[in-house]
Amino acid sequence: MPEIPGVPGVFSPDQCCQTAESIAATQEPSGAIPWSHGGHTDPWDHIENAMALTVAGLLEPARAAFDWSLRTQRDDGTWPIQLRNGVIEDANSDSNFCAYIATGVWHHVLVTGDRRFAETMWPVVVKAIDFVLSLQSSTGEIAWAASPSGIAEEALLTGCASIHHSIRCALALADYVDDPQPEWEVAVGRLGHAIVEHPEAFVAKDRWSMEWYYPVLCGALRGPRARSRIDERWDDFVVPDLGIRCVDDRPWVTGAETCELVMALDAIGDRGRAHAQFAAMHHLREEDGSYWTGLVYADGKRWPVERTTWTGAAVILAADALSCATPGSGIFRGPDLPRGLEGEYDCECVISER
Numbered sequence: 309m310p311e312i313p314g315v316p317g318v319f320s321p322d323q324c325c326q327t328a329e330s331i332a333a334t335q336e337p338s339g340a341i342p343w344s345h346g347g348h349t350d351p352w353d354h355i356e357n358a359m360a361l362t363v364a365g366l367l368e369p370a371r372a373a374f375d376w377s378l379r380t381q382r383d384d385g386t387w388p389i390q391l392r393n394g395v396i397e398d399a400n401s402d403s404n405f406c407a408y409i410a411t412g413v414w415h416h417v418l419v420t421g422d423r424r425f426a427e428t429m430w431p432v433v434v435k436a437i438d439f440v441l442s443l444q445s446s447t448g449e450i451a452w453a454a455s456p457s458g459i460a461e462e463a464l465l466t467g468c469a470s471i472h473h474s475i476r477c478a479l480a481l482a483d484y485v486d487d488p489q490p491e492w493e494v495a496v497g498r499l500g501h502a503i504v505e506h507p508e509a510f511v512a513k514d515r516w517s518m519e520w521y522y523p524v525l526c527g528a529l530r531g532p533r534a535r536s537r538i539d540e541r542w543d544d545f546v547v548p549d550l551g552i553r554c555v556d557d558r559p560w561v562t563g564a565e566t567c568e569l570v571m572a573l574d575a576i577g578d579r580g581r582a583h584a585q586f587a588a589m590h591h592l593r594e595e596d597g598s599y600w601t602g603l604v605y606a607d608g609k610r611w612p613v614e615r616t617t618w619t620g621a622a623v624i625l626a627a628d629a630l631s632c633a634t635p636g637s638g639i640f641r642g643p644d645l646p647r648g649l650e651g652e653y654d655c656e657c658v659i660s661e662r
Contacts, residue, residue, distance in 0.1 A: 326597030
């Protein structure tokens, strides 16, 4: 196995293992990884947790998590939005939640080199991505959800940026198993063009920090336009020595968003600010290695009063990005991920910096 990530002076390999163990301790016998003990499971955060377990070398619980995804995928390629202790609480399908299996599977293959795992999970990825692309409009954006009553009309920038990255991971997996998917190449190009050039195609959610950094984190934006986007709203979201706000009008910093910003900064080569933000969020760490979701810094209170697995997972993935400890550490830098057919893209803003 590759080495365990650590960031000197901030986050040691032993602390990484402790955080991973805190995630594994919440895993249900089915393999599902909920937000917290007794909490609900969603397909996206479940996969992020599996990725963190993979990075930390906890391969048995990571595989159990992927096995859960394999067993619970529905015939149409989807998973329910929310379950609790195996009971479906929201049976609808979120396109981003479903696409993320591709990112998780490709990450696991990068770290472990396990071809048999790739071949086992490939049909799962195919069904998921085909479902997601059934929600794509003629102008490239992808509707955020589907239900028995129909397809949602809205497309969300954050979700579509994440889908863009997931399809690129799916294309990398397609190359790995030698099963070309040319229609995906066209679709990811159209989606990337919509993200970069047509913000009007998405429901505006400018209060949320994820809306700010996700097009950078997920690789649709690179180069000068990526740096400009980060700089434009830096002061709106970044709180010195604490991390970043979840929304721009509340005195509330959150750990997962801060760590995702760390990975976005790393992806564009802004290593100094990435390290600083990673160090800033560790006031959320608890003695057992778990992490509080956030802090209302106006009154010093943890809120919500919960320690979420996915916050710890984001910490581990950010530490891996900064330390380059595993072969999966560059998954959000993505220099080797296929870009599909980019059409009208401005090459300056989409070609990854080397």
